[in-house]
Amino acid sequence: MPRPNVEAERREQILRAACDELSEVGMQDLRLSDLARRAGVSSGTIHYYFEGKHAVLVAAFEFNYRRSLERRRRLLDAGDEPLPTLRELVDSYLPRRPEALTAWRVWAQLWAEATRNDEYRAINESLYAEWRGLVTELIARGQDRGSIRDGDPGVLADMLIGMIDGLATQVLAGSKDMPVERMSSTLQQFIDDFLALAPARARH
Amino acid sequence: MPRPNVEAERREQILRAACDELSEVGMQDLRLSDLARRAGVSSGTIHYYFEGKHAVLVAAFEFNYRRSLERRRRLLDAGDEPLPTLRELVDSYLPRRPEALTAWRVWAQLWAEATRNDEYRAINESLYAEWRGLVTELIARGQDRGSIRDGDPGVLADMLIGMIDGLATQVLAGSKDMPVERMSSTLQQFIDDFLALAPARARH
Amino acid sequence: MPRPNVEAERREQILRAACDELSEVGMQDLRLSDLARRAGVSSGTIHYYFEGKHAVLVAAFEFNYRRSLERRRRLLDAGDEPLPTLRELVDSYLPRRPEALTAWRVWAQLWAEATRNDEYRAINESLYAEWRGLVTELIARGQDRGSIRDGDPGVLADMLIGMIDGLATQVLAGSKDMPVERMSSTLQQFIDDFLALAPARARH
Amino acid sequence: MPRPNVEAERREQILRAACDELSEVGMQDLRLSDLARRAGVSSGTIHYYFEGKHAVLVAAFEFNYRRSLERRRRLLDAGDEPLPTLRELVDSYLPRRPEALTAWRVWAQLWAEATRNDEYRAINESLYAEWRGLVTELIARGQDRGSIRDGDPGVLADMLIGMIDGLATQVLAGSKDMPVERMSSTLQQFIDDFLALAPARARH
DNA sequence: GATGAATGAGCATTCATTCAT
DNA sequence: TATGAATGAATGCTCATTCAT
Numbered sequence: 117m118p119r120p121n122v123e124a125e126r127r128e129q130i131l132r133a134a135c136d137e138l139s140e141v142g143m144q145d146l147r148l149s150d151l152a153r154r155a156g157v158s159s160g161t162i163h164y165y166f167e168g169k170h171a172v173l174v175a176a177f178e179f180n181y182r183r184s185l186e187r188r189r190r191l192l193d194a195g196d197e198p199l200p201t202l203r204e205l206v207d208s209y210l211p212r213r214p215e216a217l218t219a220w221r222v223w224a225q226l227w228a229e230a231t232r233n234d235e236y237r238a239i240n241e242s243l244y245a246e247w248r249g250l251v252t253e254l255i256a257r258g259q260d261r262g263s264i265r266d267g268d269p270g271v272l273a274d275m276l277i278g279m280i281d282g283l284a285t286q287v288l289a290g291s292k293d294m295p296v297e298r299m300s301s302t303l304q305q306f307i308d309d310f311l312a313l314a315p316a317r318a319r320h
Numbered sequence: 321m322p323r324p325n326v327e328a329e330r331r332e333q334i335l336r337a338a339c340d341e342l343s344e345v346g347m348q349d350l351r352l353s354d355l356a357r358r359a360g361v362s363s364g365t366i367h368y369y370f371e372g373k374h375a376v377l378v379a380a381f382e383f384n385y386r387r388s389l390e391r392r393r394r395l396l397d398a399g400d401e402p403l404p405t406l407r408e409l410v411d412s413y414l415p416r417r418p419e420a421l422t423a424w425r426v427w428a429q430l431w432a433e434a435t436r437n438d439e440y441r442a443i444n445e446s447l448y449a450e451w452r453g454l455v456t457e458l459i460a461r462g463q464d465r466g467s468i469r470d471g472d473p474g475v476l477a478d479m480l481i482g483m484i485d486g487l488a489t490q491v492l493a494g495s496k497d498m499p500v501e502r503m504s505s506t507l508q509q510f511i512d513d514f515l516a517l518a519p520a521r522a523r524h
Numbered sequence: 525m526p527r528p529n530v531e532a533e534r535r536e537q538i539l540r541a542a543c544d545e546l547s548e549v550g551m552q553d554l555r556l557s558d559l560a561r562r563a564g565v566s567s568g569t570i571h572y573y574f575e576g577k578h579a580v581l582v583a584a585f586e587f588n589y590r591r592s593l594e595r596r597r598r599l600l601d602a603g604d605e606p607l608p609t610l611r612e613l614v615d616s617y618l619p620r621r622p623e624a625l626t627a628w629r630v631w632a633q634l635w636a637e638a639t640r641n642d643e644y645r646a647i648n649e650s651l652y653a654e655w656r657g658l659v660t661e662l663i664a665r666g667q668d669r670g671s672i673r674d675g676d677p678g679v680l681a682d683m684l685i686g687m688i689d690g691l692a693t694q695v696l697a698g699s700k701d702m703p704v705e706r707m708s709s710t711l712q713q714f715i716d717d718f719l720a721l722a723p724a725r726a727r728h
Numbered sequence: 729m730p731r732p733n734v735e736a737e738r739r740e741q742i743l744r745a746a747c748d749e750l751s752e753v754g755m756q757d758l759r760l761s762d763l764a765r766r767a768g769v770s771s772g773t774i775h776y777y778f779e780g781k782h783a784v785l786v787a788a789f790e791f792n793y794r795r796s797l798e799r800r801r802r803l804l805d806a807g808d809e810p811l812p813t814l815r816e817l818v819d820s821y822l823p824r825r826p827e828a829l830t831a832w833r834v835w836a837q838l839w840a841e842a843t844r845n846d847e848y849r850a851i852n853e854s855l856y857a858e859w860r861g862l863v864t865e866l867i868a869r870g871q872d873r874g875s876i877r878d879g880d881p882g883v884l885a886d887m888l889i890g891m892i893d894g895l896a897t898q899v900l901a902g903s904k905d906m907p908v909e910r911m912s913s914t915l916q917q918f919i920d921d922f923l924a925l926a927p928a929r930a931r932h
Numbered sequence: 933g934a935t936g937a938a939t940g941a942g943c944a945t946t947c948a949t950t951c952a953t
Numbered sequence: 954t955a956t957g958a959a960t961g962a963a964t965g966c967t968c969a970t971t972c973a974t
Contacts, residue, residue: 122933123933126933140436142433142435142436144347144349145348147967147968147969148968148969148970149969157935158934158936159935159936159968159969160934160936160970160971160972161933161934161935163969163970163971164933164934164935168969168970169968169970221435224431224432224435225432227428227432227489227492227493228346228428228429228431228432229346230492230493231346231425231492231493232344232345232346232425237493237494240490240493240495241493241495241497244490244495244497245495245497267513271505271506274487274498274502274506275483275509277486278482278483278484278485278486278487278490278506279479279482279483280482280486281482281485281486281489281490282481282482282483282484282485282486282487283478283482283486285431285485285486285489286444286448286482288431288434288435289434289435289445289448290434290441290445291444291445291448291449292445293445293449293452298478301475302475302478302479302482305475306479309471309514310513326958327958330959351943351944352944352945353943353944361959362959362960363944363945363960363961364945364946364947364959364960364961364962365958365959365960367944367945367946368958368959368960372944372945373943373944373945530937531937534937534938549844550756550840550843550844551756552755552756552757555963555964555965556964556965556966557964557965565938565939566938566939566940567939567940567965568938568939568940568966568968569937569939571966571967572937572938576965576966577964577965629843629844632840632843633840635836635840635897635900635901636754636836636840637754638900638901638902639833639836639900639901640752640753640754645901648901648903649901649902649903649904649905652898652901652903653903653905656905675921679913679914679917682895682906682914683891683914683918685894686890686891686892686893686894686895686898687887687890687891687894688890689890689893689894689897689898690889690890690891690893690894690895690897691890691894693839693893693894694852694856694890694893696839696842696843697839697842697843697849697852697853697856698842698849699852699853699856700853701853701856701857701860702886709883710883710886710887710890713883714887717922718921718922734954738954759946759948760947760948760949761947761948769955769956770955770956770957771947771948771949771956771957772950772951772955772956772957773954773955773956775948775949775950776954776955776956780948780949781947781948781949
């Protein structure tokens with residue numbers, strides 16, 4: 117009696133391993149045979165479920181994003197005060213815990229590739245738009261509540277997201293000048309000094 | 321009697337081509353034979369001047385950085401008003417003109433690799449520290465002149481640089497939500513609203 | 525259901541071809557692509573079964589020795605009169621028949637390399653010790669039977685084996701002064717005049 | 729004022745270095761650039777004096793042989809008692825002193841190559857014939873003096889030379905079962921027990 | 933559904949050789 | 954005479970992909 121969702125199970129098993137590999141060795145050095153071993157299947161099985169290496173990577177990037185969002189679902193759905201939620205969200209994205217680190221490294225791979233490849237470019241485009249929308253929405257709600265300063269929420273979101281991505285890049289690169297705690301304090305200071313309105317600042 | 325500096329000439333010829341290739345196809349897809357053709361030499365010549373592919377790439381990253389700085393030398397050495405200089409510097413780094421685009425793409429390659437490889441990590445570390453120092457110095461001078469707000473100049477530099485890098489990443493990735501003009505206005509707005517003191521803001 | 529022992533089959537198929545190539549072109553001129561063609565497999569298959577060229581060669585030397593011994597197994601196991609057995613053994617090792625020639629040429633390769641390379645040195649060491657032991661044992665048994673003269677059997681074995689190897693070297697080198705028949709008669713004369721005791725000499 | 733024999737000087741300089749290289753790394757791993765460095769000339773100079781790598785090697789083998797013979801010239805020309813001279817000659821050829829080791833290693837290279845290549849075969853042929861003639865002559869003179877047993881002196885020479893070459897092969901291969909002292913005693917015992925007549929034996 | 937043996941195109945690297953000086 | 958910069962053919966090895974079982 118075949119289990120009904122063997123297929124979905126196998127795919128996830130492979131994608132999970134793909135993210136780990138991607139994070140550890142990168143896109144180009146990722147060998148399907150290693151991925152197969154890590155996923156506990158044969159290399160033939162990978163090709164049974166995916167068109168080829170390219171298709172595995174594309175699916176892995178999508179999977180990586182969905183999984184990241186999943187982890188923040190509770191945070192985003194709670195509908196708590198926007199400003200504290202923003203602080204928590206930023207904090208949860210710091211490349212500090214293993215899962216966050218892995219997820220960031222996968223993103224870094226995608227970005228490097230999106231620079232030249234249209235397919236990866238499209239993936240970044242759609243995932244990024246979704247992420248950007250979430251932050252913009254949060255900022256707009258904060259402005260409604262009067263806890264976040266005025267200004268185009270999309271621009272403010274771009275500033276914050278840009279800063280997160282840029283600083284994370286240096287943290288990932290292991291820069292001694294940018295340990296994760298400095299990234300954290302720099303971002304919180306940006307929120308304090310630039311985004312938050314007086315009442316929020318009083319929290320500190 | 322050998323031509324003087326044939327070596328320096330050849331090396332630069334090769335490194336210039338390496339940056340172009342790096343920008344167009346990336347580190348891993350860069351084939352030495354293509355690089356040779358582009359540089360107008362034989363593949364043997366590449367190996368005559370460099371230990372191997374790896375050594376070419378390492379030298380190319382260094383070359384890319386030095387060349388970028390060279391282009392801004394006049395700007396940095398002029399000793400003009402710090403705030404306008406900062407604006408111009410940011411503007412000159414926008415991934416808009418072909419040379420800037422190429423340079424950014426090379427950086428993107430370095431970052432992706434520095435995530436996992438200690439040698440590239442070291443290159444990023446030293447080049448980044450130098451760049452960070454220049455911006456910090458400029459901000460500190462602006463604070464002395466009273467045109468830039470107070471606060472740890474290193475932290476303010478990190479915010480700006482982080483934002484530049486993060487936004488550039490999306491521009492390079494060809495995001496429709498982040499055309500280079502939006503990157504430009506976002507950064508200038510950050511400078512206006514967050515870094516500049518009132519007199520500077522009056523410029524607008 | 526995979527064919528049983530595909531692996532053992534393929535390995536032998538490759539090693540057999542490796543000995544032939546080794547004998548014809550030598551270690552250094554042996555190209556894996558030629559070996560592949562000769563073995564009737566792809567170059568990829570060679571690498572599937574062996575770590576690399578080096579590993580193929582090491583295995584081939586071992587294979588060559590085992591195969592040589594296999595051919596004399598009957599002779600050595602029969603337990604016949606030691607002196608006639610020694611004569612037959614020497615005769616069977618003459619580089620006269622194609623298989624013997626091939627085997628000798630492979631040995632010649634190993635020796636040339638063992639002069640400088642520790643790994644090949646170790647192979648020669650172990651195979652040679654085994655071969656030397658067999659001849660020593662045979663001589664000792666002949667001394668027990670009274671058909672071979674007294675003296676340290678190890679030293680007598682070294683004399684005989686040394687002479688075989690040295691003369692074979694000249695036969696292999698195609699020296700006109702040392703055709704294989706002269707090698708044969710020289711060795712048999714050494715056995716007659718130096719090793720054999722009177723009764724054995726009566727055979728002639 | 730150009731020195732008259734620059735040419736002869738350069739050639740010897742190169743050949744001397746070639747023998748050393750040949751002995752250390754072997755024929756195939758010998759790179760002309762290394763040889764040039766060792767000889768203290770440029771790679772261009774090698775090609776100026778020799779047709780190519782092949783021609784250097786051929787000349788080096790010839791040079792190696794001549795130099796070996798030169799070292800024994802006094803021994804061979806002295807016209808002393810043949811049997812003691814033979815003992816000394818054998819002793820002088822033991823791969824014990826650095827020069828003898830180097831010379832043997834060069835021979836080993838030649839033999840391995842002569843197995844397959846006609847040109848090297850021809851070199852071995854002529855050098856070997858000369859060497860064989862010298863030993864045969866010495867044995868014949870010993871027989872005339874009554875110090876060496878009867879029998880075809882050419883066959884006796886072949887036995888001795890074969891044994892020398894075969895045992896040397898194992899010494900060169902670094903066999904623990906055949907240190908150079910064992911090679912020495914084995915050969916002297918062969919001379920004592922097989923070649924020498926009673927009076928000579930009394931010497932011990 | 934799943935396997936893994938087998939493939940072969942692709943690429944970095946080596947090194948003898950050439951030739952302008 | 955002598956140099957050494959430059960060449961490019963040659964080859965070991967990798968790995969995505971295929972397919973018989």
